[in-house]
Ligand SMILES: Nc1ncnc2c1ncn2[C@@H]1O[C@H](COP(=O)(O)OP(=O)(O)O)[C@@H](O)[C@H]1O
């Protein structure tokens with residue numbers, strides 16, 4: 001998947017400014033940005049719901065609006081919910097049919113997906129009766145029913161409890177291992193940091209990109225020292241760390257600033273400039 | 274093309290499977306609506322108005338059900354990200370809206386023959402057998418027009434709450450600020466033209482003449498079809 005110089009506005013609101021990015025098979029790439037950063041707008045253009053004002057997007061070698069390419073992509077849109085009045089099985093079945101998956105292949109795939117996601121026992125219950133985490137897993141099954149080469153997930157773990165979040169992460173890792181390309185949007189930094197091979201910081205335009213460690217390295221000659229006795233955190237540069245901790249009496253912790261702190265810094269720099 | 278038809282078919286099956294659980298009870302309770310209206314009008318109107326009581330009540334019922342039903346379902350679908358889900362699955366937005374409009378409208382259509390039968394029973398009129406094909410045409414077209422109006426409202430109005438409020442209101446306005454229970458010629462002059470802007474005017478006239486088995490229903494049917502097409506075109510122009 002590749003994006004070249006995409007611009008998109010809604011009336012006076014400029015949502016995407018000159019975005020270029022790419023995604024290879026077998027990697028997880030995250031779009032990371034605060035609410036309103038334009039992540040969903042970009043993703044909706046990538047799966048063909050919106051058309052860019054300017055620029056170009058190539059999806060598995062085709063245009064996103066191409067209907068045949070949709071049979072090779074799996075998407076979980078933002079704030080999407082399965083059909084409450086359909087059974088778990090039917091939700092996956094009809095999306096599979098719409099994506100052109102046929103007969104026995106479809107049935108077999110639904111069986112293995114639902115089993116893998118722990119939904120097999122619930123296959124006949126209405127989607128309405130599932131918990132939030134299970135609904136999300138059902139959406140994942142719906143997105144994967146055509147065995148897509150590329151998976152696009154817009155905020156897949158928002159509102160999930162920690163355990164379900166972890167399960168979704170495991171699943172995404174498995175998908176990556178099976179060679180699929182995964183595009184993820186999130187405003188959770190720990191999620192981006194843990195999962196992604198590469199990250200794009202998005203705030204209307206791309207403000208930083210690279211692997212999480214590249215970004216950390218580029219932006220940090222600083223360490224955070226947490227003093228457990230006082231509960232305070234002090235930001236110190238590398239050469240001063242030893243001095244600072246030698247003066248501490250109780251327990252302490254030294255760590256690199258998280259991606260979150262770098263992210264906030266990058267964003268505030270971006271806004272200043 | 275076969276691909277689009279196949280998708281249309283799958284979507285329809287999906288919609289009906291979802292409606293299956295509540296459709297029978299909706300239809301059951303819907304019957305009390307025309308009974309109430311027909312009895313009320315029987316007491317206050319002369320028997321010469323019987324045909325208009327039936328065509329008016331059917332029009333009112335179709336609009337109040339189809340317009341708000343379709344508009345509200347579509348707005349809810351938008352809210353739940355279903356349009357995105359479907360577009361990402363290769364279903365064009367227009368096809369998805371149309372299927373929902375159609376399937377939400379069909380439960381409405383089931384009640385129209387009930388209204389006519391109740392009309393025969395309660396108001397003591399007889400409808401000629403030859404009226405049947407005309408009634409079928411008028412009923413289907415009225416469903417088309419009202420569903421397309423609902424589709425337009427469901428897609429064009431931004432918030433779900435606003436959709437709910439307007440769509441309920443518009444059915445009442447279109448049914449009581451239009452010549453639905455009486456002929457358009459009774460409307461005083463400058464306003465008569467205004468009533469021709471309302472789809473309910475055409476629907477009620479088409480049903481009225483169909484009840485008599487009169488071919489005069491056909492020109493009104495054309496009007497109904499045109500209003501429906503107008504709303505369909507307007508819906509496809511809504512950009513989101
Ligand atoms: N359909 C729309 N109409 C008008 N403005 C929109 C629309 N979708 C998004 N926006 C605006 O575009 C900006 C980016 O939104 P979005 O892409 O949803 O951000 P994110 O997904 O990063 O939270 C926001 O200011 C939002 O209000």
Ligand SMILES: [Mg+2]
Nearest residue numbers: 039040041078
């Ligand atoms: Mg978003």
